[in-house]
Amino acid sequence: MADDQRGTIGTSPPRTDGLAKVTGSASYARHLRVPGMVHTALVRSDRPHARVLAIKCDAASRAPGVVAVVTAADLRRVVRHLHHGPAFRDQPILAAEKVRHVGEPVAAIVAETPAAAHAALPMVEVVYEDLPGVFDPVEAMQPGAPLVHERVEPAGSFADLRGLEPAAGTNVCLHFRLRRGDVQAGLRSVDVIVEEAFTTPATQHLPMEPHATLAIPGADGRLIIWSSTQSPSFVRSELAYLLGLPEHAVDVRVPYLGGGYGAKLYVKLEAIAAALALLIRRPVAVHNALEDLFYTLNRHATRTVIRSGVTRDGRLMARQVQVYWDTGAYADIGPRICQKSGYTATGPYRIPHVSIDSYCVYTHHPPAGAFRGFGIPQLVWAYESHTDTLARRLALDPLEFRRRNLLRSGDPQATGTVMQHAGFVEVLDAVAQRLPFARSRSGHVARGVGMAVGMKAVLTPSTSLATVHMYGDGSVGVAAGTVEMGQGAETVLGQIVATELGVPLHHVRVLHPDTDVTPFDTLTAGSRSTFHMGNAVRRAAEDVRLQLLDRATRLLEAPLDVLAVEDGGVVSREGPRRALTFREIMERTFGQGGTLVGRGEHRGHAKHLDPATGQSDQVTAFWFAGAAAAEVEVDTGTGEVRVPRLVCAADVGKALHPRLVEGQIRGAAVMQLSQTLFEAVATQDGQLLNPNLIDYKALTTAEAPERLEAVIVEVPHPDGPYGAKGVGETGVFAVAPAVANAIANATGGRPRDLPLTPERILQSIREADA
């Protein structure tokens, strides 16, 4: 059997979930039906900030098919805590005294059918007393701004966020500081100082499957939670906390996910579904519709002020950055984004004097949280647009200017962590070679090429555990908490186990997460699974392999060092050929049947990060490097932008399944191009103006690049499985500034606000001409 038929790592076998998905037999959380289940419609606030004076449920309670109408007061009968959250416990399951954003759930209508639940929505009357709101993070930081929270409860979930709760009386829920060198001295020493401000709007993840949870109550207050979550381990422990149950009483199971992108992390619909199931004693389904996504979680709108000092010969000497993150009414994971992205605001550059202030700020918008890239695209947008501005001011070739300043192995990054095994130069060169700088004009169409490069730290610390089970016939089951959400993790983890055990991929089955028996995994996000879970399942498979070899040494009477796994068995590589199939080893070990259980673990380690300076000897397990080059055509009459060619390169360490890696890079590039050109959640005084796919414009195939190239760069990481890092996000880093830099190259105009609408392009051209 050839390696690609076996699915050995480095080959691109068909996805193991492919057949189920193309035949429609793959199961998603919203497909699940169980006898007696009831359905839920959530009454959502239409006010951005108001006191809840009364919730009148009587009419709805009497509506046909309605089982119950539930408010926060009712929930208190079954929950021990009302507030949850991964960073701080600031978000109520249902709004209690106040609502803090439009779309916040205020009451839940449970009915025999979805239609009956939704029909009763208008019958619930909520009496509000409106309160003044605040909708801009910079305004929210001003003294006297309306306070979103009087007080925030600490959360124990993440060690690195403990003790960082905001003081009372401020909307700043986290202020991350980085100080390195002497930025004032640095600025005094340079020839040129440039300051610019960039913004990004809130955007929406738009997974094909909106959130869905089914909570099934069992005996003794136990619960089975089927949910579309990227973080089953977190959901279990957070529900156990909320409900006052031991973790063994909450079993979180995850079928396939129809896309995640960060929208399905931490507790979303799980808490309300679980509480309703305990109240009503029936299985309760809670499903989001598309519109609900916009009220549940969006990407942070940001404002970044960046000020850099360079020498005339193009050396970056000093940088000051202020980033303002609009995290909405509830922090979600915003504080961590503010911190983890904050320390990369220098970009992948050597800059001796740095000062970064990154502010995560509450407003009365819907919550913002993780979104493919975890804040990095917003920062790269700013610092890589800014890099081209600097190059232009210095009249340097932007590629050359970048190369002169890029971090190389051994250089300290802004946190002080020494940079190693990160291919910034390699990814930049890869895109530049394929799409060199160029500029041309024909009539009112200006053409140009631009590039950008970005960096990201992998979420650290984080932990993945796995078990590998070899069954009696030598086939294999893998219990890993990684969620298959389209990225192909099931296939790649299967490849790793197949490779380690010397069996074909179709003898390996990667099980769906089920927290009763799937060991802990931090989450499926942040491009961390191939590295962390890949290492964990590799070690678990190795554990099984060693058990097989150990038994084979006795059964074959051969020393360990001449034995190897191969073709579903153990063979002796020296002397007369002797072999045992795994089935034979199992039978001779256990008499009949049998199971070998292997355990594996990987922890991404970080060292102390000084909160005063943001300095750390090891801030991350490893770094991602991504670059993009874009060719644009700008209609200088209308401001319309086309991107006929987009090249994205990602340093993935080692491509375990090259076709999936290319798919990740392409998918990320198109997703980011959509946000570059089109996407923005439009708001006015806290109201959402376009929470639907008619008014919220996203890229379609008509606007996709004619040539979309994914370039795999492999700078292996010694700690990664076979050198692999990860790739889910790398393709999003650099697209927006590459496009903007191409526009600037073509037109001379410098747009600084996303998305790059025709109006803004025309405005940037007018400013350049002025």
Next chain:
Amino acid sequence: MADDQRGTIGTSPPRTDGLAKVTGSASYARHLRVPGMVHTALVRSDRPHARVLAIKCDAASRAPGVVAVVTAADLRRVVRHLHHGPAFRDQPILAAEKVRHVGEPVAAIVAETPAAAHAALPMVEVVYEDLPGVFDPVEAMQPGAPLVHERVEPAGSFADLRGLEPAAGTNVCLHFRLRRGDVQAGLRSVDVIVEEAFTTPATQHLPMEPHATLAIPGADGRLIIWSSTQSPSFVRSELAYLLGLPEHAVDVRVPYLGGGYGAKLYVKLEAIAAALALLIRRPVAVHNALEDLFYTLNRHATRTVIRSGVTRDGRLMARQVQVYWDTGAYADIGPRICQKSGYTATGPYRIPHVSIDSYCVYTHHPPAGAFRGFGIPQLVWAYESHTDTLARRLALDPLEFRRRNLLRSGDPQATGTVMQHAGFVEVLDAVAQRLPFARSRSGHVARGVGMAVGMKAVLTPSTSLATVHMYGDGSVGVAAGTVEMGQGAETVLGQIVATELGVPLHHVRVLHPDTDVTPFDTLTAGSRSTFHMGNAVRRAAEDVRLQLLDRATRLLEAPLDVLAVEDGGVVSREGPRRALTFREIMERTFGQGGTLVGRGEHRGHAKHLDPATGQSDQVTAFWFAGAAAAEVEVDTGTGEVRVPRLVCAADVGKALHPRLVEGQIRGAAVMQLSQTLFEAVATQDGQLLNPNLIDYKALTTAEAPERLEAVIVEVPHPDGPYGAKGVGETGVFAVAPAVANAIANATGGRPRDLPLTPERILQSIREADA
């Protein structure tokens, strides 16, 4: 917290499944409903032996609601093998060319509702050519008897049964031989020789829940099988064999069972449900009704001829035994019963010269297989009735006669295996002290007391594996393949883990078997789970404990030998008191959340058993000892028997949950008393005359003993967890002969056929008087 509140071993906390069961929320396989599921009715043969010439399905196929009518020919489209079986693969999923017993499934009608499926049953016409049948095992052994099978396929499931397939041309599917000493010389040396013959009829297990299976097809030919099985690991591997799938593609899950008693071992409805699900591509439920139990599996009818030689002073010197087991048309586990029970036909006695022939014989009756006691009650019935006959012939006190011959530590048992750690004397003394020999008469009512003692080897070799998962909050999940079927295994395994980890029982959850993630376990039967799985979960918990202590040594900077688990944490027992909760250890190990996975294994070892002599250095992991004493009242006018008092003693090694142990002893005693007095599957020419609870008489509370005493005897076994052995069957061993011996004591009559109907009692009195 007191030990009994914690549920420490040796105390009797409330059953962990108690609340779910008394509130009706416990789930059983027949409760399961999934969208799209279809229901099945099985067309069963009304002939005991016939060639199937044609199956006319057209009319039934067109009946309202019918989805498909399926025969063996259709099954061949999805199965690789049609025949299954734990000993030999002799049983087709649906009858192919021939039917071999009344009630054998010939076709399956699948319909949208159970009613539609059953309504179509009369529309299927099967054209048979009747063949001569054989219905008695002794007749079936004669030359020229109709052959039940021309040929039998070997089965690979149990190493100890491999290579024992019957030769072509015989109905004897296993002939077990034991030869020890020189039985002819032994018989020549004695003063008294007595020969008797005893019989037992077929009986029915009568679990409250008849068999139920739901097979759910997934993508790629995968299957989830929810089933009422006592042997999920076996079902998985056997279905994988039948369907030609890797084991990872067959996930067998078991909810609670409403009783097992051996009726739910190996493949019952699972193969037909699985094959139908693959054919129809919808979830398929197959449920047995009460009547179907009688056609699926019964207890072996037996005939035992026993001949013993004793010296005048009461020393047993020689014994010859022939046992004939009517295993019906398919061997099921009959050959193993024939073998494992066969070698105990000497009873728990020292007999230097022994010859045993145990014949497992095919007939055209429904299959017979495992039934609480695994053949032992049939043998004890014979040898302990016989013991009293011998004592009477020698005019010895039956207790004294037994005591003089009982096996003691160091004596070789008939197989040559040295007897150790078995409390035969202790259990006998326990019942004799409580209910001493007595006899009286008032009018036509004769009263007497009788006793008996029996032995059983635990199923050996067999294997149990388990994993114990400690979750982030220190609560615990136990993945064990043991099925909770009323015996309380969930509670006892939970107690063991709670004890080993120093947590209260309610912090431990024992998960239901799910072969994807539950490691291999041979089966839940034969009173083996407390010993085998108890050891496995104890070791798995110990593995977790050692991981906790190892981490605590570093966190507390204390040596391992001063640390202990206690109250959900690790404490230092020397120096200043320092402690860490498990949650703290997990958080400091994993940063957040986390899981510790412990592994445990126990194999019951046996040594080679010589097929020519039945001799083995170690034939079993350990022995069970059980005794009973019964007080009876016989109406010598009508033959009616009452049992006002029954005392049963069981050597359980160590009672881990005394209340459950007592419940097991009582339940077994009553079940056996029912078979002693009432139960028999009545047949005529292969037809069943009473497959229902109107005509098949079982004991009710009206006939239960007024005083039913369970006596726990503890002769600890060094290999058992805390010394424990097991108890599920021990209470059944000795009831029937104790009752018969009491009757003989009261009336002088010796009944030798079960059940002890009034007619037979009167006949025995008449024979005694003659």
